[in-house]
């Protein structure tokens with residue numbers, strides 16, 4: 001069972017946890033900003049998927065949790081996401097905080113040796129997790145799922161949630 005349990009810093013330097021986002025849905029993806037293929041591909045797909053949801057996307061907080069806190073400072077994440085995937089809020093923390101978040105979501109990530117000084121890969125799980133307004137795990141989307149499939153899955157869950165009071169205006 002996936003549990004939304006984390007205490008991290010968002011890319012503006014604020015301490016956040018699942019309670020921060022209570023009342024909205026969370027779409028969570030783990031990765032690192034130096035990722036050359038997997039993160040760009042998935043973050044682009046998820047961003048387009050959210051665009052396609054229209055106003056319903058306003059009920060979803062897209063979160064990108066780093067598995068590389070040594071390089072992914074709040075400033076680095078804010079700049080990189082702002083340039084490329086502005087829908088996402090980046091979350092980082094100490095190595096211990098990141099490892100605890102990874103364990104809660106059962107995410108794998110393992111740093112590889114450096115290729116050149118300061119340059120290294122961190123292969124990681126490529127699954128997007130969807131949590132509801134109460135922070136409960138509702139669905140997950142492996143990267144093999146198409147943008148349309150993910151959008152349909154999320155739209156269906158949001159529709160079944162209609163009538164639930166949204167966040168305070």
Ligand code: NI
Nearest residue numbers: 031035038039
């Ligand atoms: Ni990645």
